Every structure is written in C-alpha cells, then in structure tokens.
Amino acid sequence: MDYRRWIPNLCTSSNLVFGVCSMLSVSMGNLVWGSIFILLALVADGLDGRTARFFGVASDFGKEMDSLCDLGSFGIAPGLLAWHFVLKDWGLLGVATVILFAICGMWRLTRFNVNASVVHGYFEGLAIPAGGNIVAMTTLLFVTLDVDPHAFGIWYPVIMLLVAYLMVSHVHYPNFKGDGAEPIYLVTKIFALVMFLAILYFGHAAILPALAVAVFCTYAASGILNSLIALTR
Numbered sequence: 277m278d279y280r281r282w283i284p285n286l287c288t289s290s291n292l293v294f295g296v297c298s299m300l301s302v303s304m305g306n307l308v309w310g311s312i313f314i315l316l317a318l319v320a321d322g323l324d325g326r327t328a329r330f331f332g333v334a335s336d337f338g339k340e341m342d343s344l345c346d347l348g349s350f351g352i353a354p355g356l357l358a359w360h361f362v363l364k365d366w367g368l369l370g371v372a373t374v375i376l377f378a379i380c381g382m383w384r385l386t387r388f389n390v391n392a393s394v395v396h397g398y399f400e401g402l403a404i405p406a407g408g409n410i411v412a413m414t415t416l417l418f419v420t421l422d423v424d425p426h427a428f429g430i431w432y433p434v435i436m437l438l439v440a441y442l443m444v445s446h447v448h449y450p451n452f453k454g455d456g457a458e459p460i461y462l463v464t465k466i467f468a469l470v471m472f473l474a475i476l477y478f479g480h481a482a483i484l485p486a487l488a489v490a491v492f493c494t495y496a497a498s499g500i501l502n503s504l505i506a507l508t509r
Contacts, residue, residue, distance in 0.1 A: 281333045287324035288341050291317045295349025298412075302353075302360050310357045311416035315488065317349035318405045343385045350408025351381030358436060361415050362425035366433055373433045373440075380440040381407065387444070398458035399449040402442040402499065406449075406492055410439050413488040420482040442496060448506065449499040464502040468494050 298313035324342060328334040355374035363370030381404045391400065418425055425432050450458045472494045479486025 281335075284324045284328035284333065284338055285341065287320050287327055288338065288345055290320040291324065291342070291349050292345040294320060295345065295353045298349070298353040299356055302357050305360070307357065307361055307415060307419050310353075310360075311412040311419070314349060314353055314357070314408055314412035317345075317353075318409055321346060321349070321405055339389065343389060346385055346404050347378070347382055350404045351378045351385075354408040354411035357415055358411050361418075362432055363436075365426070366430075369430075369433050373436050377407075377411075377436060377440040380443045384443040397451065399451055401445050401447060402439065402449060402496055404443055406495060407439050407443045409488070410492045410496060411436060413485060413492055417479055417482055417485040417489050420485050421479065439496065442500070447499050447503045449495070450502075458502075459506075460498075461502055461505045463505060464498050467501055468498040471497060 294313045294317035298310045298317070301307075301313060302310035321342070324338070325334070328338055355377045358377075359370060359374050363373055366373070384401050384404050384407075387400070388403075417423075428435075448458055450460055472490045475490035475493060476483070476486050479489065
C-alpha cells in the first residue's frame, strides 16, 4: 500500500471534519467557533491538493472526495451559520437564502469538475471556499464587534444571495498560479487596495477577523470589476 496517498486524503478528510465541527458548534450556539472551523476547513482544503501534487499521487478519487467535502464545509456549514446568526428571523427569505447558497455551491463544484480540462488560468465564478468564508468571516467579525446584523436590514440576505450568484456566474477570478492567463488591471489593483484598507480601518477593533474579511471580500469584489474592465477591452 502506498502510504503517500494517505496524507492528502487525510487533509481532505480534515476539511470535512472541520465542516462538521462548525455545524456542531453552531447547533450549540457557538458562532465564533462555527466561523473559525470553516476557516480551518479552508486551510485543510488548500493542503490536500498541494500534498497530492508534491507526492505525485493526485487522482480522480481525490478530486471527487475533495468536492464532496467542500460542499459540506463551504456550502452547507456557512448557510447554517448564517441561519442561526440572522437568517432565521427572515422567514421564507432566510430559508431560500440558505438553500440557494448550498445549491449554487453544488453547481459551482460540478461545473469546475466538468470544465477542469477546458478552463485554465482563472476560476470561472467565485470558488466555493471563498464564498463560504465570506459568510463565515463576516459573521466572526460582526460577533466579535457585537454588531447587530439586523441593522443591515434586507441587505444581509441580499448580499449573501449575491455571493451565491457569484459562485455560479461567469466572472473570471485569478487563480494566482503564475500562468498569467488572467491579467489583473491597474484600476482593479487600486480598487482592491482601497477596499482592503477600508475594511481594516472600520474593523480595526477586531483586526484578525477584519483581515480575513478584507481578503475574501476584496477578492470577490475585485473579480467583478476586473471582468467588467476585460469586457470593455
């Protein structure tokens, strides 16, 4: 038995373990750990592919396993987190938001697997780990700063639905693998810097959660702007 295959599979399994831990934490009313576990799932998700390539044991089995774990950790767990945080107070709109977020995550993962041999140099649509962590890290920031999510009114479920849409959209997101297939325009870089610093400024009282929110939200918004600029070119 090739024990090298166990290492990436353990990382992939850890992704799901953290996702389940997030759901359990949320069910017990601990939204802070519910959010942190989703971020830890992202770390595990980033390690499995890298270790598989490092040991030369990447396989279709591992890819399918990764997708199933991603759906749980970044499609279902963030939805439950948002539900317990605020969406439960929005009735049918809250229910629809949680369900659509999970469905869009499933769609995004399926499309990625089908188009893996076609799409190169960029991600088509916001990657589900980024989408899930936008929900998780904003929740962590709001809880840490004791921000009442009801103050945002209907914008909270609307923005979450926007994140869900971005996952299934055709917006191009850089994959940062150095292949240069998806240029990042100067205007986008300036916008990203301003948005990043603005989030840090307003969330400086909880700098680590604010830093995580700045990373994920800036990435999501910058992809929209960069794609719009590319269309005009």
